[in-house]
């Protein structure tokens with residue numbers, strides 16, 4: 001594997017970065033820039049013209065993808081090769097949404113039938129619950145479902161459920177518990193009736209401390225309200241790959257939905273981990289979500305790089321990370337239902353590419369995964385857009401907005417759109433000193449003050465952004481959108497020569513946390529750790545400052 005920074009395209013890009021005019025000039029030079037730098041795929045429209053990129057830039061970035069053997073890596077993933085090399089696992093979240101019936105082999109076993117069987121089991125379970133056939137320990141139908149999980153076993157279902165609120169069937173309410181902080185589950189259980197509450201315990205490993213603790217608390221809550229041990233089976237189902245531990249906990253094996261090693265946690269909402277989503281929106285809409293993702297999969301697997309939405313977004317973001325020193329990317333969702341999506345993309349990308357060791361064990365000598373952050377528009381304009389416009393760093397922005405609202409009242413949506421598009425324009429063109437001074441010409445300020453204030457009003461512009469549009473936020477377009485970002489993350493991991501599908505970095509904290517827990521529970525003060533850890537532990541043990 002050639003060193004990334006020695007690839008011909010990388011060296012050429014290093015020189016090329018000096019050649020990029022201000023975006024204002026790029027637009028002035030090419031009246032067709034918008035038409036030439038936008039494309040549609042899987043129900044999404046991407047305008048990537050507001051980027052610091054010329055035809056040569058794009059050509060070199062696609063050459064870098066080619067020199068990185070991206071096509072080979074894409075084919076290997078879809079084929080089920082064990083590209084998660086450190087765990088010797090395939091990466092097949094794409095198979096979860098491929099209803100073509102095509103065989104996909106993992107260790108010579110076709111996984112397609114089990115995927116379909118699990119979807120059927122989900123449908124039967126949901127029908128039993130929503131029809132009232134599934135009853136609790138006092139014979140009542142379920143009214144509330146509490147999903148217990150964390151990380152990939154929580155955030156996808158939570159964010160997608162929130163995003164598809166217009167599609168909720170209304171049969172049951174759904175609540176999400178993740179944090180081990182007792183406040184989380186306490187607040188969620190307040191007001192729920194144990195007789196009509198069903199817990200979905202989502203944990204691929206069935207070994208995550210937070211999830212186990214919350215599940216035990218949920219079980220205790222049921223028992224405290226009159227349920228017997230044998231009633232637990234009526235109020236718990238599990239989504240896990242660890243059937244033995246789930247059965248040992250007291251969950252009826254027939255109420256266990258499978259998780260597979262070839263699905264990574266942060267890529268798992270398409271599996272039975274998505275049960276809370278399907279419970280809320282129904283299986284037809286859940287299958288539409290899968291179908292939307294599948295459309296993006298087909299686009300990603302077949303489109304030439306120059307017309308490949310995930311590849312274009314990945315390579316432009318990498319351009320800023322590795323050649324402009326951008327430390328973060330911001331995702332701005334101009335749709336209230338999508339307010340949770342930036343956090344989801346944060347987990348997806350940062351747990352995938354926040355790494356420094358390459359596939360062959362070398363340490364990188366280039367930047368890898370940026371910080372992913374963001375929030376809903378227009379709120380961000382009153383919070384952090386100041387820094388986006390006038391801060392010292394370069395923070396490439398993705399703006400996401402549906403053309404039609406689910407709630408088309410008054411002037412709201414057109415004003416939302418005006419803000420979204422206005423922001424991308426301001427980031428691109430900025431405002432020069434001369435323009436600032438001219439705007440102050442009629443003010444009562446004296447000339448010296450006008451000159452000073454004008455300096456404060458200068459905005460450099462040349463701040464890159466992508467704008468992603470869809471007709472409407474539906475299960476289909478949401479599925480395509482999430483798959484787009486999954487593949488964007490994958491492409492960057494390939495170029496950076498990383499394994500995007502393990503997460504060794506989360507292990508040490510868990511191990512040390514278990515040791516700290518023992519010290520916190522000990523009757524003796526902690527003395528053998530560093531002074532800070534000892535001090536903090538002993539303050540907690542004494543319970544007061």
Ligand SMILES: O=P(O)(O)OC[C@H]1O[C@](O)(CO)[C@@H](O)[C@@H]1O
Nearest residue numbers: 150151152153203204205208265
């Ligand atoms: O589903 P599990 O095994 O409880 O793991 C929960 C989460 O913890 C991690 O392993 C580490 O954050 C994630 O990858 C995963 O989604």
